[in-house]
Amino acid sequence: MDGAPTSEFDTDTRVVEVTPSHYRAQLTDRWHIGDKPNGGYVLATIVRAMQLALHRRGNGAHPDPLTVTGHYLRPSEAGPADIHVDIARVGRQLATISATFSQMDRERVRAIATFGDLGAFAARGAPTDVALTAPDLPPVEQCVSRPEIGEGAVAPSIRDRMTSLLHPATGWISGQPTGRAEVVGWLGFADGREPDTLSMPLFADAMPPAVFELLARTGWVPTVELTVHVRGRPAPGLLRTVFRTRNLRDGLLEEDGEVWDADGRLVAQSRQLAMLLG
Amino acid sequence: MDGAPTSEFDTDTRVVEVTPSHYRAQLTDRWHIGDKPNGGYVLATIVRAMQLALHRRGNGAHPDPLTVTGHYLRPSEAGPADIHVDIARVGRQLATISATFSQMDRERVRAIATFGDLGAFAARGAPTDVALTAPDLPPVEQCVSRPEIGEGAVAPSIRDRMTSLLHPATGWISGQPTGRAEVVGWLGFADGREPDTLSMPLFADAMPPAVFELLARTGWVPTVELTVHVRGRPAPGLLRTVFRTRNLRDGLLEEDGEVWDADGRLVAQSRQLAMLLG
Numbered sequence: 001m002d003g004a005p006t007s008e009f010d011t012d013t014r015v016v017e018v019t020p021s022h023y024r025a026q027l028t029d030r031w032h033i034g035d036k037p038n039g040g041y042v043l044a045t046i047v048r049a050m051q052l053a054l055h056r057r058g059n060g061a062h063p064d065p066l067t068v069t070g071h072y073l074r075p076s077e078a079g080p081a082d083i084h085v086d087i088a089r090v091g092r093q094l095a096t097i098s099a100t101f102s103q104m105d106r107e108r109v110r111a112i113a114t115f116g117d118l119g120a121f122a123a124r125g126a127p128t129d130v131a132l133t134a135p136d137l138p139p140v141e142q143c144v145s146r147p148e149i150g151e152g153a154v155a156p157s158i159r160d161r162m163t164s165l166l167h168p169a170t171g172w173i174s175g176q177p178t179g180r181a182e183v184v185g186w187l188g189f190a191d192g193r194e195p196d197t198l199s200m201p202l203f204a205d206a207m208p209p210a211v212f213e214l215l216a217r218t219g220w221v222p223t224v225e226l227t228v229h230v231r232g233r234p235a236p237g238l239l240r241t242v243f244r245t246r247n248l249r250d251g252l253l254e255e256d257g258e259v260w261d262a263d264g265r266l267v268a269q270s271r272q273l274a275m276l277l278g
Numbered sequence: 279m280d281g282a283p284t285s286e287f288d289t290d291t292r293v294v295e296v297t298p299s300h301y302r303a304q305l306t307d308r309w310h311i312g313d314k315p316n317g318g319y320v321l322a323t324i325v326r327a328m329q330l331a332l333h334r335r336g337n338g339a340h341p342d343p344l345t346v347t348g349h350y351l352r353p354s355e356a357g358p359a360d361i362h363v364d365i366a367r368v369g370r371q372l373a374t375i376s377a378t379f380s381q382m383d384r385e386r387v388r389a390i391a392t393f394g395d396l397g398a399f400a401a402r403g404a405p406t407d408v409a410l411t412a413p414d415l416p417p418v419e420q421c422v423s424r425p426e427i428g429e430g431a432v433a434p435s436i437r438d439r440m441t442s443l444l445h446p447a448t449g450w451i452s453g454q455p456t457g458r459a460e461v462v463g464w465l466g467f468a469d470g471r472e473p474d475t476l477s478m479p480l481f482a483d484a485m486p487p488a489v490f491e492l493l494a495r496t497g498w499v500p501t502v503e504l505t506v507h508v509r510g511r512p513a514p515g516l517l518r519t520v521f522r523t524r525n526l527r528d529g530l531l532e533e534d535g536e537v538w539d540a541d542g543r544l545v546a547q548s549r550q551l552a553m554l555l556g
Binding site for chain 2 (some may be wrong): 030066067069071073074086089091094096098100110111112114121122124126128129130131132174180181214215224225227228229231232245246247248249250251252255266269270273276
């Protein structure tokens with residue numbers, strides 16, 4: 001650990017080394033959706049253990065999670081967790097590692113990631129060409145807070161940890177879904193902690209499901225698998241995010257996300273496979 | 279194995295059980311890009327071992343790879359390979375498994391996948407809503423074969439295994455990239471084997487890189503990580519495919535793919551993180 005964590009996110013994703021391949025974490029109930037920890041929060045905690053394991057092995061040469069995938073086997077719970085990591089390769093530019101995340105001796109998430117140094121990539125002078133554009137989003141004061149509805153009996157505690165401001169045209173909040181499965185909004189930490197590459201798995205899974213705009217229903221939409229590509233170190237400030245579902249088939253759906261930083265750079269792309277219940 | 283394989287793909291992805299967690303494969307030189315096996319071919323071979331391992335454990339309840347991720351550590355080679363699998367969970371609807379793929383005692387690919395039964399999902403009567411549309415593609419006879427250029431000194435043998443017909447507007451073939459990183463084309467097996475869910479990892483990585491249309495260069499664009507969502511069992515016939523790169527930054531790029539079947543259904547979505555060399 002680099003000094004004592006101070007932010008809520010750093011405190012609640014803290015991992016302690018037991019051995020170089022075994023870490024302990026303590027999930028809190030402060031990042032809940034309904035009565036379970038948000039899947040992005042869990043994945044960020046796993047990525048933190050991976051980062052620490054690679055830091056030891058690679059002398060800090062691979063600080064950024066470039067691509068992270070988590071498969072969700074069972075819901076996680078607030079409480080202690082064991083993270084076992086297995087380094088596949090530490091190369092010059094890239095390092096790959098996998099992990100299992102278990103609580104009460106039951107595996108909850110299995111993950112794999114490749115890390116690198118986005119600063120070193122930027123210094124290579126290789127081509128850049130971004131055809132995507134940031135979502136159109138009115139100023140913060142015109143946006144609306146994430147509502148408490150549709151998240152189960154327990155109010156989502158993640159609302160108190162994160163600044164989550166939805167585009168005022170978001171329809172499902174007022175019971176009038178637009179019919180287009182797209183959710184656009186500002187995201188950041190409520191305590192002012194700035195975004196970084198480690199927190200991208202959380203941001204990629206922190207918005208209400210885009211499919212709420214398509215179906216006249218809300219409720220838990222469990223993630224089967226979430227992949228996040230972290231493509232830049234974000235500038236300080238709130239993030240512009242957009243999430244879209246364009247392929248819902250037989251209750252299985254993809255959700256594609258983009259995370260843009262305050263300087264207008266696309267810093268993360270995400271895709272998850274999720275499932276409608278019932 | 280369910281009977282003797284007959285097609286080139288089934289023959290060349292054949293895996294033999296050593297133990298329930300250890301399989302042997304024999305990569306051939308028939309699916310090369312340049313002088314290395316195509317990454318999708320390698321991933322399909324791994325998925326086959328995973329499928330066999332899950333078949334034993336789950337009594338065939340999870341035949342389809344719903345989401346597969348492979349991280350490419352080093353190039354693979356034609357020759358023998360060891361695939362070690364580790365089942366994370368076998369549930370009622372879903373089963374998750376990870377694998378390492380090694381040759382000459384060096385790990386080349388690490389992978390994870392969640393399987394399920396797309397037929398059972400279809401029978402649930404859950405909602406379907408697909409906002410994407412199939413790429414516009416002229417009839418086969420108006421399309422052009424994948425050229426031999428830009429793939430290294432050795433002609434890509436994968437050309438002889440697959441029907442790969444590019445949209446006639448593809449610019450880089452004639453040295454005139456369009457400036458828009460999109461490649462559209464028909465894909466299928468040259469020997470007439472029909473596509474299935476197992477072959478989707480191959481189809482998701484078999485087209486020339488879309489970034490060829492953006493940069494006035496060709497050559498190997500190594501995959502760091504490839505994720506394939508298999509969303510439907512394809513109908514017989516050629517597949518319509520489209521691959522786009524919309525986020526090239528500092529030589530790292532995403533490539534998003536769609537695979538549509540002959541009935542006009544979106545049967546797979548893919549995304550890879552790849553890297554420009556030098």
